[in-house]
Amino acid sequence: MSTPILVTGAAGFIGYHVAERLMAQGRRVVGVDCFTPYYDVALKEARFARLTPHGLFSGERVDLSDPQAARDLFRRHRFERVIHLAAQPGVRFVDPMPYASSNLVGFMNMLEACRHSGVGHLVYASSSSVYGANRTLPFSEHESTEHPISLYAATKKANEMMAHSYASLFGLPATGLRFFTVYGPWGRPDxxxxxxxxxxxxxREIQVANAGRVWRDFTYVDDIVEGIVRLVDRAPAANPAWDAEHPDPATSAAPHRVYNIGNDNPEEVNDLIALIEDALGRRANRVDIALPPGDVPETRADVTDLRRDVGFAPSTSLADGVGRFVRWYREYHGA
Structure with a gap:
């Protein structure tokens, strides 16, 4: 493809890895980020610095919540594919305004820019947190997500609805990806x-919710990235069989789809801690706490649809993934 792919949030954890993988495939990438201080900006700068020398990478510092900045970005480049990963993350973050600015206003600006630029496919980050109070496991895209229990989840649910409306009104092909607990080298410190x-x-002590009896679908970042790059050139089409009288949330009469992207193999947090202890050769000083508001006791991704459509097959065990992360951690921190 002659035109570059836009990756927003390129100084972020997943965005950094996506940009690296695309360039390894010989594809040009324009990576943008605004370096918000939600966590250590030095880590974001370090990721961006690793991307910048690559001949296929063009990095820009852009605040996508500024509509003019978003328009100017799309005027400078001709994007046919956009991977939108920039967002205010964190189910426990208490300040509502960054969510509104980044996840709602910023996403609207991206939709408008994609619409007016004739983008052929927008792949955007949603989250497993949209399942909220739903306790039907494994979580399926074909089930309800009408009861978010954190503001972050509510904004991600809003992103799905906003993208669907643009697909319906303007024919903008869009795919939302519900990420499940991504981890790996260059990960997020929070x-x-x-x-x-x-x-x-x-x-130092670690706070362990519910005595560690919490299960998460820990998904290694390389497996996540593989799913993203397989999807980027597969724009969704309208589903002619979609039934308005029995609406399926996972598909649509518009060119819009949502997919779970996770490991489909939940692991107990106690097991995660044991693997980290073994890799470090140190025991944890644990302090038990209640499950925080906005958290759920278990997540599990049903990835049947993504497996069927792009052959998604996560292959990294938690033991292998934790080992790789700890090796990176020692190198990065000089530990």
Missing amino acids: MAVYKFTHAIAEG
Whole structure:
């Protein structure tokens, strides 16, 4: 493809890995980020610095919540494919305004820019948190997501509805990906694998919700990236069999789809902690806490649809993934 692919949030965890994988395939990437200080900006700068020297990469610092900045970005480049991963993350973050700015206003600006630029496919980040109060496991795209229990989840649910409306009104092909607990090298310090590893390595206590009896569909970042790059050139088509009297949330009469993208193999947090302890050669100083508001006791992804449509097959075990992460952690922190 002669035109570059836009990757937003390219200084972020998943965005960085997506940009690397695309360039490894010989594809040009324009990566943008605004380097918000939700976590250590030095880690974002380090990721971006690794991408910048690559001949296929063009990096820009753009705040997508600024509509003019978003329009100017699309005027400078001719994007046929957009992977939108920029967002305010975190189910426990308490300030509502960054969610509104990044996840709602920023996403609207992206939709408008894609619409007016004739983008052929928008792949955007949703989240497993949209399942909210739903306790039907495994989580399926064909089930309801009408009861989010965090503001972050509500904004991601809103993104799905906004994208669907643009697909319906303007024919903008869009695919939403519901990520399930992604971890790996260059990961986010606020998430369990990194947070536990950092605390245990430094001899600090870790707070363990519900005595560790919490299950997550931990998904190694390379498996996530494989799913994304397989999807980017497969724009969804309208489903002619979609039944308005029995609407299926996973598909549509418009060119819009949502997919779960996860490991389909939930692991107990106690097992995760044990693997980190073994990899570090140190025991954790655990403090038990209640399950925080906005968290759920278990997640599990039904990835049947993504497996069928693009052959998605996560292959990294938690033991292997944690080992790789800890090796990166030691190198990055000089530990």
